[in-house]
Amino acid sequence: xxxxxxxxxxxxxxxxxxxxxxxxxxxxxxxxxxxxxxxxxxxxxxxxxxxxxxxxxxxxxxxxxxxxxxxxxxxxxxxxxxxxxxxxxxxxxxxxxxxxxxxxxxxxxxxxxxxxxxxxxxxxxxxxxxxxxxxxxxxxxxxxxxxxxxxxxxxxxxxxxxxxxxxxxxxxxxxxxxxxxxxxxxxxxxxxxxxxxxxxxxxxxxxxxxxxxxxxxxxxxxxxxxxxxxxxx
Amino acid sequence: xxxxxxxxxxxxxxxxxxxxxxxxxxxxxxxxxxxxxxxxxxxxxxxxxxxxxxxxxxxxxxxxxxxxxxxxxxxxxxxxxxxxxxxxxxxxxxxxxxxxxxxxxxxxxxxxxxxxxxxxxxxxxxxxxxxxxxxxxxxxxxxxxxxxxxxxxxxxxxxxxxxxxxxxxxxxxxxxxxxxxxxxxxxxxxxxxxxxxxxxxxxxxxxxxxxxxxxxxxxxxxxxxxxxxxxxxxxxxxxxxxxxxxxxxxxxxxxxxxxxxxxxxxxxxxxxxxxxxxxxxxxxxxxxxxxxxxxxxxxxxxxxxxx
Numbered sequence: 001x002x003x004x005x006x007x008x009x010x011x012x013x014x015x016x017x018x019x020x021x022x023x024x025x026x027x028x029x030x031x032x033x034x035x036x037x038x039x040x041x042x043x044x045x046x047x048x049x050x051x052x053x054x055x056x057x058x059x060x061x062x063x064x065x066x067x068x069x070x071x072x073x074x075x076x077x078x079x080x081x082x083x084x085x086x087x088x089x090x091x092x093x094x095x096x097x098x099x100x101x102x103x104x105x106x107x108x109x110x111x112x113x114x115x116x117x118x119x120x121x122x123x124x125x126x127x128x129x130x131x132x133x134x135x136x137x138x139x140x141x142x143x144x145x146x147x148x149x150x151x152x153x154x155x156x157x158x159x160x161x162x163x164x165x166x167x168x169x170x171x172x173x174x175x176x177x178x179x180x181x182x183x184x185x186x187x188x189x190x191x192x193x194x195x196x197x198x199x200x201x202x203x204x205x206x207x208x209x210x211x212x213x214x215x216x217x218x219x220x221x222x223x224x225x226x227x228x229x230x231x232x233x
Numbered sequence: 234x235x236x237x238x239x240x241x242x243x244x245x246x247x248x249x250x251x252x253x254x255x256x257x258x259x260x261x262x263x264x265x266x267x268x269x270x271x272x273x274x275x276x277x278x279x280x281x282x283x284x285x286x287x288x289x290x291x292x293x294x295x296x297x298x299x300x301x302x303x304x305x306x307x308x309x310x311x312x313x314x315x316x317x318x319x320x321x322x323x324x325x326x327x328x329x330x331x332x333x334x335x336x337x338x339x340x341x342x343x344x345x346x347x348x349x350x351x352x353x354x355x356x357x358x359x360x361x362x363x364x365x366x367x368x369x370x371x372x373x374x375x376x377x378x379x380x381x382x383x384x385x386x387x388x389x390x391x392x393x394x395x396x397x398x399x400x401x402x403x404x405x406x407x408x409x410x411x412x413x414x415x416x417x418x419x420x421x422x423x424x425x426x427x428x429x430x431x432x433x434x435x436x437x438x439x440x441x442x443x444x445x446x447x448x449x450x451x452x453x454x455x456x457x458x459x460x461x462x463x464x465x466x467x468x469x470x471x472x473x474x475x476x477x478x479x480x481x482x483x484x485x486x487x488x489x490x491x492x493x494x495x496x497x498x499x500x501x502x503x504x505x506x507x508x509x510x511x512x513x514x515x516x517x518x519x520x521x522x523x524x525x526x527x528x529x530x531x532x533x534x535x536x537x538x539x540x
Contacts, residue, residue, distance in 0.1 A: 047434065049430075068433075068438075069433035069434055070432075070433045070434075070436050070437055070438045070439065071436075073433070073434055073435055073436035074436045078434075079434045081430075081431075081434065084431075085428055085430050085431035085434060086428065086431060087423070087424045087427045087428055087431060087432075088427060088428070089423070089427050089489075090420070090423065090424065090427065094420055097417075097420070098420060098421060098424050098432075098435050098437070099435050101417050101420075101421065101435075101436075102421065102435060102436035102437050103435075103436050147435065151435065151436070
């Protein structure tokens with residue numbers, strides 16, 4: 001699905017990613033690492049928000065390095081950004097409709113998609129007339145995930161979906177991710193390694209712009225370095 | 234609650250003032266509303282560009298001036314009425330606006346605001362000076378009979394043609410409201426205005442949307458250029474007061490507030506005509522209006538600081 005080889009990327013003169021290679025197949029893949037490791041930069045490179053300095057990105061068999069963000073979305077990559085990036089002055093319903101309206105393979109099935117995401121997040125159905133900007137942080141995160149799912153994506157990328165959420169909602173979000181990985185490829189970056197290891201198949205640890213560990217979820221859970229640095233044991 | 238009560242007091246006061254004005258000098262009210270229509274119809278497209286593209290287009294009135302010149306010479310050559318030219322003018326100016334956007338403004342969208350202001354100000358000067366070079370500062374006017382149509386109510390006689398500007402303002406406000414709230418393209422444009430990054434990740438082509446919105450705004454102002462020609466003489470700098478007044482109305486209403494532009498225009502139109510009703514006080518009209526704008530903007534920023 002997604003294949004990254006030797007990716008180098010940065011801002012100004014500062015190199016953030018120093019040759020990252022990773023794969024996401026029909027599975028759920030975690031990307032872990034401390035703040036500043038380059039997780040968001042990597043996602044930005046995939047979504048055409050950051051320029052590639054070197055390396056290649058391939059999605060669904062096509063070279064995509066440097067493709068515009070809106071074209072990536074139309075090809076089937078949906079992003080749930082860290083900052084959510086909703087349309088604050090529009091209703092939840094309008095936010096969701098716009099999640100699909102410009103996606104060729106989703107704009108014809110908006111009512112069906114809407115039913116699907118309301119089944120995952122019933123609270124959004126109750127609040128569909130509410131302005132997105134007036135909702136709590138946790139509910140806005142749900143809207144962002146729901147909006148991404150409206151596009152019926154091939155690959156769903158989530159950047160720190162649990163950031164700033166209360167524990168009960170974190171658990172709900174990861175429950176949804178476990179459900180989703182049956183039908184869609186997922187790449188998720190997280191600082192909450194303990195919780196997210198339960199909902200992924202494989203994971204990478206990114207530090208200082210390099211992949212330092214690559215293993216299955218089970219392997220990561222028992223890896224001494226991961227235990228010490230990320231699980232605090 | 235307090236806000237609701239204050240709004241009620243303001244509207245009661247406004248109604249009372251309007252009623253008093255109607256009894257004392259009905260023409261002030263009538264001509265004030267007509268002027269308000271003209272101001273609002275020209276300011277609304279500027280508000281659209283500011284709200285969605287986040288550009289202060291200081292060449293706004295100059296686009297209208299160009300449309301008026303184009304309409305004048307086309308109508309003169311073909312012996313056509315400017316009213317027939319409204320739609321063709323809108324289409325041609327939309328294309329022209331789109332080209333100007335792609336050539337200049339698009340490249341400055343990520344530049345600091347001051348650079349954007351200088352850019353559109355420069356465009357304004359190029360437009361008015363180019364017209365000045367080609368057609369000199371001579372004024373042109375279309376001789377049209379129906380413009381002097383008037384109506385009598387009792388002893389009162391007043392011109393009614395300028396009510397077309399009121400109709401245009403209402404049409405623009407209603408049409409844009411429908412476009413932005415009810416159509417997918419309009420919702421996408423609103424989304425781009427609220428969060429361009431969020432719009433790109435749902436597949437909306439942000440730059441294309443900016444270009445379309447700008448072209449739409451220039452189409453509306455182009456239509457106003459043709460309509461304006463029916464009533465007024467045109468000259469190279471005829472647009473610049475409208476740029477300034479539109480900008481003030483949009484600033485007074487707040488970004489993205491179309492109903493606010495309508496009420497601000499009514500305030501401007503009534504103030505101007507109220508002062509003109511007194512002999513020798515014409516010159517005060519602008520001063521009073523701009524003092525009013527300073528007060529409104531200052532009180533709003535004070536309120537903003539408190540909350």
